[in-house]
Amino acid sequence: MPYVQAGKLKALAVTGARRSQTPPDLPTVAESGLRGYEAVGWFGLLAPAATPKATVAKLSTGANRVLAMSEVREKMRVLGAEPAGSTPEEFARFIRADQAKWSRLMKEAGITPE
Secondary structure, X not given: OHHHHXXXXXXXXXXXXXXXXXXXXXXXXXXXXXXXXXXXXXXXXXXXXXXXXXXXHHHHHHHHHXXXXXXXXXXXXXXXXXXXXXXXXXXXXHHHHHHHHHHHHHHHHOXXXX
């Protein structure tokens, strides 16, 4: 978003399901006419499957604490990111759903990984 805000790049739409807070007047791709479109990048913390639950809980608590800090949230928003913490269980469900969505779309489009 810094390039958009500096006038060096013109944004047409955001690719998420809802409008971004930065800038809020920018429509979504779906609002612009491509109904059902949603493609977002995301970041998260992952650990090996055998990581003790107490360790995962501690990492999750710490990450959510940092994501709740107003200065961190603001810096992320300036870059066009929408900070959102969750639980390890919610994040696992999100990853499974995202993987299923893109696997289905790849299959429908005949795309194969190389």
